[in-house]
Amino acid sequence: MDRLGLLLLALLSVAPAMAADSKPLDGEWRLTIRGTNLFFYGTRILTAGLHQDWEVVIDIQIRNQQFDVASGKARLIGEPVPYSLPENMFTCQSINGTYLDRGLNEVSTPHIRYEGFPVAGQVNGKELTLQPDVQYIGNFIAMMYECQTENTLGSVWHERGRLSAMERAKRQDAKITHEDNQYSVRVKELQFMEPRGTLKIPLWDGLSYSQTDQANFSEKTFSLRLIK
Numbered sequence: 001m002d003r004l005g006l007l008l009l010a011l012l013s014v015a016p017a018m019a020a021d022s023k024p025l026d027g028e029w030r031l032t033i034r035g036t037n038l039f040f041y042g043t044r045i046l047t048a049g050l051h052q053d054w055e056v057v058i059d060i061q062i063r064n065q066q067f068d069v070a071s072g073k074a075r076l077i078g079e080p081v082p083y084s085l086p087e088n089m090f091t092c093q094s095i096n097g098t099y100l101d102r103g104l105n106e107v108s109t110p111h112i113r114y115e116g117f118p119v120a121g122q123v124n125g126k127e128l129t130l131q132p133d134v135q136y137i138g139n140f141i142a143m144m145y146e147c148q149t150e151n152t153l154g155s156v157w158h159e160r161g162r163l164s165a166m167e168r169a170k171r172q173d174a175k176i177t178h179e180d181n182q183y184s185v186r187v188k189e190l191q192f193m194e195p196r197g198t199l200k201i202p203l204w205d206g207l208s209y210s211q212t213d214q215a216n217f218s219e220k221t222f223s224l225r226l227i228k
Helices: 005-024 154-167
Strands: 027-042 047-063 066-085 089-092 099-102 106-108 118-126 127-132 142-151 171-181 184-192 199-202 209-215 218-226
Touching: 027 066, 027 154, 027 184, 047 089, 047 118, 047 127, 047 142, 047 209, 066 089, 066 127, 066 142, 154 171, 154 184, 199 218
Parallel strands: none
Antiparallel strands: 027 047, 027 218, 047 066, 066 118, 089 142, 099 106, 118 127, 127 199, 142 184, 171 184, 209 218
């Protein structure tokens, strides 16, 4: 057999394996998104607030290489953890409060806007596109917290924090007080969490990657598994 014949034979033997590898696997997939958000008042060098861990799990059914159905669930993990920069300068705690959502319903904090939601999507080759039915500004956590310090830098913290709060006015409302050498702030704040908009990820069992949002001191990790 000449060289051209050998090459054609090799291509024909490899083609089925390549085609099989290019097909998405049918079954039940689970996308898990874990994140940590820092709810904070202040600046990058004078920061007081709370860390909150959360998790979003989206279960996806793929049949005959087509997207079938999916649903998502979101939850908070553990209690908010105090954060201070410089360390030990501030003391912070979460506050059980209430606020009105867009439907004028009174809800308690901390609160997730969507704990459960449907998910649409499609499969394109080995790429999965998810479109969670989370409208308007997406999913978010509502938090209320209070921070205090007796450090003389508290006046700077108040002033610089006020400017930061103005920049974040659509999602942060802060009330500051200064009495008996104690600087305090009480904050109502909304922060985004997943899902937000369309998610495109490789349909790959064992996929795992992380993203960091330095501007908002938040991070999240995505992992995809074929569970059955």
